[in-house]
Amino acid sequence: MTEVTNILEVRGVSKRFGGLQALDDITIGVKPQTVHGIIGPNGAGKTTLFNVITGLIQPDQGGLYLEGRRIDSLKPYQLVPRGVARTFQNIRLFKEMSVIENVLIGQHVHTPTPIFSIMINGKKSRYWEEVALQEAMDALRFVGLETKADEQVKNLSYGQQRLVEFARALAAKPKLILLDEPAAGMNPTEKANLLRLVSLLQEKGYTIVLIEHDMKLVMNICETISVLDHGKKIAEGRPEHIRKHPDVISAYLGKGDLVHAGS
Numbered sequence: 555m556t557e558v559t560n561i562l563e564v565r566g567v568s569k570r571f572g573g574l575q576a577l578d579d580i581t582i583g584v585k586p587q588t589v590h591g592i593i594g595p596n597g598a599g600k601t602t603l604f605n606v607i608t609g610l611i612q613p614d615q616g617g618l619y620l621e622g623r624r625i626d627s628l629k630p631y632q633l634v635p636r637g638v639a640r641t642f643q644n645i646r647l648f649k650e651m652s653v654i655e656n657v658l659i660g661q662h663v664h665t666p667t668p669i670f671s672i673m674i675n676g677k678k679s680r681y682w683e684e685v686a687l688q689e690a691m692d693a694l695r696f697v698g699l700e701t702k703a704d705e706q707v708k709n710l711s712y713g714q715q716r717l718v719e720f721a722r723a724l725a726a727k728p729k730l731i732l733l734d735e736p737a738a739g740m741n742p743t744e745k746a747n748l749l750r751l752v753s754l755l756q757e758k759g760y761t762i763v764l765i766e767h768d769m770k771l772v773m774n775i776c777e778t779i780s781v782l783d784h785g786k787k788i789a790e791g792r793p794e795h796i797r798k799h800p801d802v803i804s805a806y807l808g809k810g811d812l813v814h815a816g817s
């Protein structure tokens with residue numbers, strides 16, 4: 555039996571797209587209740603790794619384990635009730651719908667009534683409508699957008715839309731949240747707020763894995779960082795170790811990101 559010390563284990567995962575080895579024998583362990591960063595230059599394989607973890611693509615080799623149980627044959631919709639939620643690099647919201655409706659969509663896995671029945675106020679669904687609405691509002695309150703609940707998503711700023719995605723992931727009541735470039739397009743105030751929210755979630759017992767290009771944010775917030783380059787894991791450890799790692803410096807050489815990553 556597998557000893558459960560890591561909430562998530564990626565073991566020897568490889569994925570090839572035609573002639574391109576997007577992931578090459580990646581092994582990563584994520585400890586519960588930590589913030590774990592995945593960094594690497596463009597095209598390193600970070601999003602592919604998230605897609606493999608969340609069942610969007612099947613690995614060619616290797617295994618994925620959530621709390622010791624193998625999950626790599628599961629589909630995305632089967633992983634959500636097991637406690638895995640994610641956001642996407644490119645915002646995936648229904649822009650013509652309201653903020654609360656978008657968050658409610660993350661909620662349906664926990665209500666026995668179909669979400670569209672809840673949304674059109676079907677008679678049988680009154681109790682679950684109330685529960686789902688309360689929980690969706692809690693998620694919005696957490697990210698500070700409760701006053702925007704009835705706004706159409708398209709009227710929100712880009713940074714606020716990222717927070718709606720974040721709230722939608724939270725509404726699925728995950729144990730493990732994967733955030734793909736959550737700070738992209740955010741201004742410094744929004745980034746500071748995001749950092750505060752991620753720390754709060756960690757205190758509440760969530761585990762967070764994030765892909766992020768903002769090195770200052772990553773170095774400030776993550777206990778452990780795994781670095782990918784050309785599909786391989788080239789380094790892993792605490793921020794102070796990663797910042798000085800010669801292979802990491804060389805992978806980022808000329809890009810300037812690590813130079814400005816002081817805590």
Ligand SMILES: Nc1ncnc2c1ncn2[C@@H]1O[C@H](COP(=O)(O)OP(=O)(O)OP(=O)(O)O)[C@@H](O)[C@H]1O
Nearest residue numbers: 571574576594595596597598599600601602603643
């Ligand atoms: N579905 C796909 N089919 C073919 N090639 C793909 C596919 N998805 C990703 N790739 C390729 O795999 C490599 C890794 O891509 P991936 O998006 O995982 O990198 P990344 O580290 O997330 O990059 P970025 O920081 O630019 O988002 C890239 O060369 C990309 O073009």
